[in-house]
Amino acid sequence: MKKIEHIGIAVKNLDASNTLYKKLLGVSHYKIEDVTTEGVKTSFFKVGESKIELLQATNPNSPIAKFIAKRGEGVHHLAFAVEDIETEIERLKSEGFELIDDIPKQGADHKKIAFLYPKSSGGVLIELCQDIGNKA
Numbered sequence: 001m002k003k004i005e006h007i008g009i010a011v012k013n014l015d016a017s018n019t020l021y022k023k024l025l026g027v028s029h030y031k032i033e034d035v036t037t038e039g040v041k042t043s044f045f046k047v048g049e050s051k052i053e054l055l056q057a058t059n060p061n062s063p064i065a066k067f068i069a070k071r072g073e074g075v076h077h078l079a080f081a082v083e084d085i086e087t088e089i090e091r092l093k094s095e096g097f098e099l100i101d102d103i104p105k106q107g108a109d110h111k112k113i114a115f116l117y118p119k120s121s122g123g124v125l126i127e128l129c130q131d132i133g134n135k136a
Helices: 014-025 064-069 085-094
Strands: 002-010 033-035 040-047 048-055 073-081 110-117 128-133
Touching: 002 014, 002 033, 002 064, 002 128, 014 048, 014 073, 048 064, 085 110, 085 128
Parallel strands: 002 048, 073 128
Antiparallel strands: 002 073, 033 040, 040 048, 110 128
16 A cells, blocks of 8 residues: 545535535635536545545435434544555455455546445545556
């Protein structure tokens, strides 16, 4: 793994949260994106070399809607940048981690993504992110 790519934060209201994080971080979000396959609308803030991703559910059955209903707003996942997501998936599986996504899927911010089950990673939802076209 190369670095922390972003921290995902589940929010109820993206507009209100964008205002809050703009005040907190002193910068505006640089992108808003719908990820229909995940049922979310995202907003990204650049913080040094990492990012904060705000996630608002766009349908009541999305993972973010379920997360907020169960736990409320807050940190949802920790994402790590990887060079080759398929190789990293196989490495993690060989180390005994359970993956939600055995096959990477399209995510926000021009990334291929895959998630690990929190029960196999110390209670933290982990996302792997690879820049599309950046397979070294």
